[in-house]
Amino acid sequence: MPRPALAASRAIDILNFMAAAPLRGYSLTELVRQLDLNPASCHALLGAMTRDGYLVRAPRGRVYRLGPALIAIGHAALQCHPVVAAARNQIALLSSELDMDSLLTARLDDRLIALASEGPGRMPGLAVGQRVPLIPPLGTPFLAWANEREVDSWLAKAAGAIDADRLRQSLAMVRQRGYAVTQRSPEQAATGLAVLGMAEEPLAGDWQKRVAERIGQMGEDYLMIEAQPDRLHPVMMISAPVFGVDGAVLCTLSLFGFGRPLPLSRIALLGEAVARHCRMASAMPGRPDKQINEVGRG
Template sequence: MSGSPPTSRVVSVVELLAARPDGCTVAEVTASLDLNRATVSSVLAELERTGWARRRADRSYVLGPGLLGVTEAVRTALPLPPGAADRVATLADEARCGASLSLVEPHRMTFVAVSEGTSGRLPGGLAVGTRIPLRPPTGATVMAWRDAREQRAWLDDAEDDERDGLRDMLDALAGRAVTVWRLDDSAADLLGVLADVVDALADHPVRHDLRRRALTELSRLVGNAYRADELDTDRPLPVSYLAAPVFAGGAATHELQIGPLHPALARPERERIALALMAAAGELSQP
């Protein structure tokens, strides 16, 4: 683990309990996180003392009521558009694919609302609270609306040989309400494999670094953004994701995304889901 090992262990235990609402015994936590029993017992005892965990009659542990205040504080502090979760769920149903809303901050993107819709799967195995590094091309839809300083910082995280192309892409996306991303043939199968890896690691908080790396690679497989003239065709096109910026106080703060992951999306369907995405982004934006 990186950072502070004691802190990482506490975080891992809390996240494991969050992923296991039916409860975990000391033995199950020990096995899942590859920690010794004494450490797990000590962590759980302290979490129980503070109310962050609750020990049930069967000796299993679940999250405790002490976290309710923390949850409410996070909701208050987080710049989340009103009704975000419900609107993202509605968009997922309208688009018939997974949808997500993410907060775009310097150097990272945090998913704050997600919905499977009728697809039965979130785009890329994502969940609320998932964080990924903001490495190009991730977040390009929002970065195209940011100032030159933030764009330079974003480009600094790209490979040297990619920066010119990414700079041109930001110029092309400036002022655009919706970005449509390609789905390369070579990436289609890999997207599914990486999503499965992310899902498989979800119950293993101790493996955060590996899961984060898989998510980062997943986000980089969106391909390149289509130019406006390339979308002006009646031919079906391979599409991975569509994204739109969401605004607050005149600034692009969030990215709203849907993931059809379709190898040949017909023009009427492309336009239909793009309009649904634009409408949702407009409703989520705040003056």
């Protein structure tokens, strides 16, 4: 693979870093320290990116923020990815329908990135633009319809001891249900705190390592595989896949912010609601609903 141009790579690092905490402004000194950049090179990059509108510099405080040129690029990108644009609209409809928080997530190779969020914001989730490692047990809606080679690669990235057979069983259950259910636990809560901490320093190596370790410690119990109808379940998130026209998972739509444990009947109703909105996002012109339903149910 060709080595990327250093200036281009550094510019991408700056944009990714600032996108993970877009309401903050960053000084030259902060960006140099956080991204381990050469001060002179960073100053030149910031000047070029500000000139073209990718960044703006505050008249006071000497801090940089994301610029308006990125808005136009974002709109253009949504035109290139109409299914993702439709999914973005669906999370707003889902949150309004159920008065809960929702999140749209995409896969970027070995990372998950939050693309959009909606809802009352009662419970913190991934910030838009934030990335987390795609390692077990995270990412089952993306892997449930993947081939064996992809699943093996995902399992090999586990940050802790895992039961591979149980994780494969969880993928089969996601395909059967059409959605994934994850459960709240002390280990998951610790992971959530680590992810929130990483939002402040998204590219810091120690935070990345800490989050990966916490994810690995959540274990297979984080995934709801066997569900008992006569008990309440501490659900953290319900997620379903949005499929592209080729049948590949493009993104996932997730519902979260459950205030109390739920019975299996309620989980099933909410899961079907999430899956229904995902099918609506997947509906493309010229693609019959029958095909969408068959893909969405494996």
